[in-house]
Amino acid sequence: MSPSKIVLHAGLKAQIWGLVTAGLLAIGASAHAGDAPQSLPTVALSAGMHNIQAEVARTPQELSTGLMHRSSMPANHGMLFVFDRPGQQCFWMKNTLIPLSIAFLADDGRVVNIAEMQAGSLESHCSTEAVRFALEMNKGWFKRKGVREGQRLSGPPFAAASPSGSAATR
Template identity: 40%
Template structure:
């Protein structure tokens, strides 16, 4: 009888741990974090997997103020973005591995006809509503600060 209860409890624990690990993976793939760039703060979705980076902000009709998406890559390289299926004008800031802003590009919806490229190797790209970087007086070499280390796939 005691053995049967212990076996049931062990199975229950294994099931709960498995379920929690699955749900954590799902939460992380759509997680929002608070970041800062220079003196400005924003709440951003994290796109750190090939699938989330590919989808990006496609099909969004609106992006709230101080909301955006942070793209995180596994290693620094020249990043290239386009606006395929993106409905709203955006600014994109490219950051190196130390979190320093390399450049900001103004992107307009054009169904992918134009590409936007980092000027040198970058690890992060931050998409925000068009004008966000100017409105917050964020200049080249501003520091991107994350609440914790995020490693891209």
């Protein structure tokens, strides 16, 4: 073998090693990116006089990640989960670092039921009726604001289901 071919092979070997290393780094980075909190588009909702800024989770990935990996959430902020069709929706708190309250909501924004959830818990919290929406807020938010089962939340996701075209709060 001539010396030029050895250099070529050594150069090719270095290029391959560089590509393998870059690929492994990219895989590692994407694995850690899955541990990062997601940031989603928001919608303004209200519960009576209380305004809510809710991130909207719609895709399977957004729905499954939810509020995981967040160390805090601002007051009056939350996440609205929007499912394709009504069904019994169940949530757990795996990889969720903050305690949350969840309200399961009918298509018209009516609060079906509310549950309190502990950070990191694998306990399931389910809707008592078939629903398409669930709203997660900081733990105790609904109780502190006087939001109860049967009350209606208002906002664009619920407007189409309201008889008058805009969901009113009772």
